[in-house]
Amino acid sequence: MNDHRRLGRELDLFDTDPLIGSGLPFWLPNGAAVRKAIEDYVHDLERRNGYQHVNSPVLAKQELYERSGHWAHYADDMFPPMDVGGERFVLRPSLCPHHALIFKARPRSHRDLPLRLAELGGQYRSELSGVLGGLTRVRAMQLNDGHVFCALSQAAQEVNAALDLIEQAHARLGIAAARYRLSLGGDDGKYVDDPGLWERSEAILRGVLDARGLAYDEEKGEGAFYGPKIDVQIADPLGRESTLSTVQVDLYMPGRFDLSYVGPDQREHRPVMVHRSVVGALERLVAHLVEVHGGALPAWLAPVQAVVLPLCDAEMGFAQELVRQCLDEGLRAELSPPDRGTLGARIRAHRLVPYHLVVGAREVAGGLPSVRLRDGSQLGPLHIAQIVKSI
Template structure:
């Protein structure tokens, strides 16, 4: 069983410092590389699915969260307000109120719907110090968030499309959900008191799950305060379950912010908000990936994709030239020079890299490389251009396969 807190530090992905504070990890270069690759994957997937990206501030006036309902239902998890120029501002606990304001910033027509708005943005939770740990429970969160503003008739289809995006992302990441949970309200005053709204929202999410052919379990007490959710659950090596991805239906905030669009009949109508996160928070996603893969990430996500291993100093120029060609092709590569140890020691040190390119006198003379795959297989000496083309195709397709011959249809299935 891998513990991401230990392994993440050993691999130089992230760390913490008491002067920064608990629940506020910082990302080291290799961790930042993984994070960047993950963020670029999801941004590209969203663009392909018709989402438009925005940026919004991490602060908002207290009044904003009073209108959204966060202040009355969620303030225990928010940081205290800060006095600023006679106003009180708050570090946001969620991105949805900002996106609601962006929607209402100008008149909207039914022709614009569904309007899909996405942002990978910061939000902040005042977590108790006793529950903080590694990347899974933090106080500063980078969330892959999106909100679809649509008509009532479009809701189930948008929720179903979001579930499809999540499924494809999990295939590319090489992970499998443990279950799909339909999260419903429970007893107590935590939830918005609107029984009809809850029934309608729950029916739409149930429709999306059943149309997608996904088995699910309904669980009370796990809903957001404003609506039910589909939570995509994953398990770590110890069997602990957590939520990675979500799809939510929200009638509450469109009403609170008085969101409107002009319908085909010329009248003003209320849109529905579908909240959707493909990978959830970047922090929790990376924590799960570290534990699931033990640091041996899919090639497209690996901090270093290829390590060039010259057998002796004589082949060092060829190894350096190979790394330069990798960089030019958009691949992440580095040289493990002979002064770093024996060839065997350098191969062991590079064991998590998907590709280890050994260059001896014969390969250097012929302009070839002998590639060792991370799973122990060895490819015959191949021309450099063939190696780079093969790796580049798999990386571009976000495939979990290491080489084309074992990829099958994985390249096409994991693309996008």
């Protein structure tokens, strides 16, 4: 079975330590390389689709979460407050209150809308130790988050655009959605008690799903406390489901923060807040990608994209220069010297690396490595520029 915990060890992606604590994995260099590749891709995708990137603190006063509604509806999942200088600070459970304040920090006009803000930021959940595991259930996560502030008339269009981004990113990453879920509120006290608000938000999301011709399931008790959401569900090799990407329509929080913009009539209007995450939390995403691809990540995502394999010590100088050229061209490359075993043993040790650059006396004489793919196919002698283009 393609368990990301086993493959994660083979790829040297992440680890944990009791001194840091359960549910708090740390990224090793290879894992950090995979994360950076995803971050760069998503950052560029968002930028090209009209998003502006921001950064905000990972904690704030308890008062912020009382204002947002998290404290009343979500406190059981939050870490307890810290008393600092007579003030109570809380590790944030989500980024949306910070983004609401970023919107509020400047006067806004209808000409500014839709205003699309995005951030890769840390958020924290007080998960019970019994449900923690690997990268899929953690207490600290880096979330690809974003919030669109728009007029009510623009909300359906922005939900549609967010789903376009999700589908584009999933196709690029090799992710197949298990199903779409329209997650609704419930009857307990965890949800904002405003039936009219829920009906209007649900109508927008349902209308977009129907217009796109997407099959979906409606499930009560799975929505955010402030409104309904579209959840893109994924499944692991055992068929266990989890949520990766989401789109939410929020008519609640803009009122809590008294957000407004000046409309064409020169009067103040309340914006709608569309929450969306294109690829979800990076921890869960990487776990899923490792399992989906069996550890053989696409070349652009692989922690090591090319390994240089000299046959003997006589080729070490050329091999080291080859690694340097790869690094200079922006590739993630490393050297596997002859003292680490036979060529066959070294190839097996690097079975998940996409490109094997084999260097013998003939390759040194010709100035080109012999390129082998991890599936065993041979590409023959290639120039570095050709290898870079291929990757």
